[in-house]
Amino acid sequence: MSQQPKPQQQQNAKPATAITPTRQADFPEWYQQVIAAADMAENSEVRGCMVIKPWGYGIWELIQAQLDVRIKATGHKNAYFPMFIPLSYLEKEAKHVEGFAKECAVVTHHRLEAGPDGKLVPTGKLAEPLVVRPTSETIIGAAYSRWVQSYRDLPILINQWANVVRWELRPRLFLRTAEFLWQEGHTAHETAEEAVIETEKMLREYEAFAKEHLALPVLTGEKSENERFPGALRTLCIEAMVQDRKAVQAGTSHFLGQNFAKAYEIKFLGREKKLEHAWTTSWGVSTRLIGTMIMAHSDDDGLVLPPRVAPTQIVIIPVIPKDDQKDAVLDACYKLAAELRAQTYAGEPVRVEVDNRDTGGSSKGWEWIKKGVPLRAEIGPRDLAAGTAFVGRRDKGVKEKSGIPLADLVAHIGTTLTEIQAALYARAEANLREHTRKIDTKEEFYAFFTPQNPDKPEIHGGFALTHFAGDTALEEKLKEDLKVTIRCIPFEENPEGGTCPFTGQPSKQRVVFAKSY
Known part of the structure; x- marks a missing residue:
C-alpha cells in the first residue's frame, strides 16, 4: 500500500527546533x-x-x-x-x-x-x-x-x-x-x-x-x-x-x-x-x-555550555545591512571585544570572539546557538547609534534577547556568566531531585524502570534509592530483566536500615539503581 503524500503545509513546514529529533522523541x-x-x-x-x-x-x-x-x-x-x-x-x-x-x-x-x-x-x-x-x-x-x-x-x-x-x-x-x-x-x-x-x-x-x-x-x-x-x-x-x-x-x-x-x-x-x-x-x-x-x-536547539568550559564565552555578531556601514560596525565590535577581554570571569580573561564572516547575521546567530556559546551580542548601525547591543543568553529561550548598554554589558560580564553557570547547575540539580525516588517494593521498582510503551522511545525511570541485601547473582538478574545496575552505594544515604524488597532480608543501606550509558 503506497503512502499518501502529506498536505503541502506539512511538507513545507520548518521544524520547530534546530535539532531533530527532539530529546523526547529520540x-x-x-x-x-x-x-x-x-x-x-x-x-x-x-x-x-x-x-x-x-x-x-x-x-x-x-x-x-x-x-x-x-x-x-x-x-x-x-x-x-x-x-x-x-x-x-x-x-x-x-x-x-x-x-x-x-x-x-x-x-x-x-x-x-x-x-x-x-x-x-x-x-x-x-x-x-x-x-x-x-x-x-x-x-x-x-x-x-x-x-x-x-x-x-x-x-x-x-x-x-x-x-x-x-x-x-x-x-x-x-x-x-x-x-x-x-x-x-x-x-x-x-x-x-x-x-x-x-x-x-x-x-x-x-x-x-x-x-x-x-x-x-x-x-x-x-x-x-x-x-x-x-x-x-x-x-x-x-x-x-x-x-x-x-x-x-x-x-x-x-x-x-x-x-x-x-x-x-x-x-x-x-x-x-x-x-x-x-x-x-x-x-x-x-x-x-x-x-x-x-x-x-543541552536542549532541542543544540549544545548548551557552562561558561567555565566554553571555548568562547561571548560571541559578538556584526549586523551590517549596507557596505558603507561595515567599517563603523566592525570597529565598534572590535572595541567591545577588547573591553570584554580586559574583564575576568573565574580568575581568567573573558573569552571573546568577533564573528566577522561575510554571511547573514541570522544564520551566524543560529550557528553559535547550536555551538552552545553562553552569550551572543549582536551589533548593527541602530545599536551602534544607541550605544547598545542586542544580547541573548544560551540558558534562556533563543528568542529571549534584549538591548543592553555596552557599558553595562562590559561592567557586568563576570556577573552574567556567573548567573548562567549557576542557572545550568540549578536546572540539572532539579532534574536529579525530581527523578530520584525512594522505592521499597519489588513491584514499584519494576514499574519504575519499565516503559509504558516499549515500542516507542520513551524517557522513563531515574535513580531508585532501594534497599539491597542481595548478591552478584541478583544484581545480574536485575540487569537482565531491566537493564539496571547498582550505580553506587551513596555516602550520604546510609544511616537508614530497612528491608531488601527482592530478598526480604535486612538491609543496612539504600543503594542507587539506574539504567546507564
Missing part, C-alpha cells in the same frame, strides 16, 4: 545530532574511534587545564608512561587481566612488507605481544617497583594525561569510544590509611570539579563488588543523571590495596627495618565528561 539520536550541529566531533574510518574537531577539543583543553591545576594543588606531578604494555604484565594480576581481556587491542608485529600481490602484510613477529594501554596500573607498577626502595621514597603522587584504547562493542561519541583521552592518577603509599585518604580525597576533587566547572550535580559513593574496578579493593565514584534520567559514571577513584604492589614487587624497607609492600591507588576522568555535560545541559 534521546540517543538527539545526542548525536547535537554533536554534529555544534561541529564537535565525528566518527573516523576506524570503527569506534572519533575525530575531535576544534570546538570539541577546545572544551577538552579547558577541562584538562582547569582540572590539572586542581590535581597539582593536591601535591601531584605529571609524568608520562608508555602506551605499549607487555602482555606478561597484565597476566600478573588475575582480576585485572580478566576485567580488561575482552577490550584489549594487541600488537603482534613490528614491520610491514609487500606481499606477492603487492599488498602490505605484517612481518617481524614480536617476541612478546604488546597490549595498547587500556589503563596503566601494570606499566606504572613496574616503574614504581624500580623507584621505591625505602619508606622515605613514599608517597609517590603521579598523574598522567594520555590516551587509552578499549575495544568498545557499542561506541558512542565521547561517552564510549575505542580510543579516548583521559587523566589517570597513580599513587603509592606507606600505609593503607594514607592510600584510603588519597582515594577519598581525589573523589572529592572530581565531585567539586563536576559541580563548579561543569555545572553537574553528582552523587558520590562506592561501587558494589560487581561493579568494582578489576583488581581494586574499593572503587569510589561520582554518578551524574542526564536528561533522559540515565546515569553516567563521570569519574572513579580506586583503593587498590596491595594487590598491584605484590604483583609488580613494589616493596620498601619500612621504619621497622622490615620489607613491606606499598599501598596503591588509581583514579581518573575522561572525555566522557564532555558527553555527560552535553546530555545534562
Whole structure:
C-alpha cells in the first residue's frame, strides 16, 4: 500500500527546533545530532574511534587545564608512561587481566612488507605481544617497583594525561569510544590509611570539579563488588543523571590495596627495618565528561555550555545591512571585544570572539546557538547609534534577547556568566531531585524502570534509592530483566536500615539503581 503524500503545509513546514529529533522523541539520536550541529566531533574510518574537531577539543583543553591545576594543588606531578604494555604484565594480576581481556587491542608485529600481490602484510613477529594501554596500573607498577626502595621514597603522587584504547562493542561519541583521552592518577603509599585518604580525597576533587566547572550535580559513593574496578579493593565514584534520567559514571577513584604492589614487587624497607609492600591507588576522568555535560545541559536547539568550559564565552555578531556601514560596525565590535577581554570571569580573561564572516547575521546567530556559546551580542548601525547591543543568553529561550548598554554589558560580564553557570547547575540539580525516588517494593521498582510503551522511545525511570541485601547473582538478574545496575552505594544515604524488597532480608543501606550509558 503506497503512502499518501502529506498536505503541502506539512511538507513545507520548518521544524520547530534546530535539532531533530527532539530529546523526547529520540534521546540517543538527539545526542548525536547535537554533536554534529555544534561541529564537535565525528566518527573516523576506524570503527569506534572519533575525530575531535576544534570546538570539541577546545572544551577538552579547558577541562584538562582547569582540572590539572586542581590535581597539582593536591601535591601531584605529571609524568608520562608508555602506551605499549607487555602482555606478561597484565597476566600478573588475575582480576585485572580478566576485567580488561575482552577490550584489549594487541600488537603482534613490528614491520610491514609487500606481499606477492603487492599488498602490505605484517612481518617481524614480536617476541612478546604488546597490549595498547587500556589503563596503566601494570606499566606504572613496574616503574614504581624500580623507584621505591625505602619508606622515605613514599608517597609517590603521579598523574598522567594520555590516551587509552578499549575495544568498545557499542561506541558512542565521547561517552564510549575505542580510543579516548583521559587523566589517570597513580599513587603509592606507606600505609593503607594514607592510600584510603588519597582515594577519598581525589573523589572529592572530581565531585567539586563536576559541580563548579561543569555545572553537574553528582552523587558520590562506592561501587558494589560487581561493579568494582578489576583488581581494586574499593572503587569510589561520582554518578551524574542526564536528561533522559540515565546515569553516567563521570569519574572513579580506586583503593587498590596491595594487590598491584605484590604483583609488580613494589616493596620498601619500612621504619621497622622490615620489607613491606606499598599501598596503591588509581583514579581518573575522561572525555566522557564532555558527553555527560552535553546530555545534562543541552536542549532541542543544540549544545548548551557552562561558561567555565566554553571555548568562547561571548560571541559578538556584526549586523551590517549596507557596505558603507561595515567599517563603523566592525570597529565598534572590535572595541567591545577588547573591553570584554580586559574583564575576568573565574580568575581568567573573558573569552571573546568577533564573528566577522561575510554571511547573514541570522544564520551566524543560529550557528553559535547550536555551538552552545553562553552569550551572543549582536551589533548593527541602530545599536551602534544607541550605544547598545542586542544580547541573548544560551540558558534562556533563543528568542529571549534584549538591548543592553555596552557599558553595562562590559561592567557586568563576570556577573552574567556567573548567573548562567549557576542557572545550568540549578536546572540539572532539579532534574536529579525530581527523578530520584525512594522505592521499597519489588513491584514499584519494576514499574519504575519499565516503559509504558516499549515500542516507542520513551524517557522513563531515574535513580531508585532501594534497599539491597542481595548478591552478584541478583544484581545480574536485575540487569537482565531491566537493564539496571547498582550505580553506587551513596555516602550520604546510609544511616537508614530497612528491608531488601527482592530478598526480604535486612538491609543496612539504600543503594542507587539506574539504567546507564
